[in-house]
Amino acid sequence: MTTLLDDFLSHDRSRVMHAVWETIHSRDPETLDPLVAALPQLTREATRLDLGGVVYSNNANLEHALVKLAQYRDGKCWCAVYPGLLTHDPRKEETHGRIRILSTSEPGWSMTYVGECTVCGQVFDIEQGDHHFTWWNWVPRGLKRRRGEG
Ligand SMILES: [Zn+2]
Structure with a gap:
């Protein structure tokens, strides 16, 4: 079974973006906890990838997903993602x-x-x-x- 963490670290643009949107919209600790544990690794690895993007940069969305994980780790409310x-x-x-x-x-x-x-x-x-x-x-x-x- 592949996890969102696998997707994040896959270096495959479509899999990474799948993980990005799942992370941004998720409120499920079982989904988010393993990602929070891997946040330093994610920040290092995932940000090396050029994700493209037509109107808005996908890398900015990736960054937002990482910020969301940090907010979750720090106990901020879910609405901090908006x-x-x-x-x-x-x-x-x-x-x-x-x-x-x-x-x-x-x-x-x-x-x-x-x-x-x-x-x-x-x-x-x-x-x-x-x-x-x-x-x-x-x-x-x-x-x-x-x-x-x-
Ligand atoms: Zn709130």
């Missing part, structure tokens, strides 16, 4: 019971949602836009933007 990735459809997340949509703007291509994490209650402002495909930008409320740092 910001920084444009592929989380709030309606799908609501169907899965992961968020509650509190309100929306007038429906359209360009619209906004207010969603609340059903686990920790974190509220997000979600902007929907369309550029090659529909995307969603999740911004957690109460997070202060740091300007002029660095």
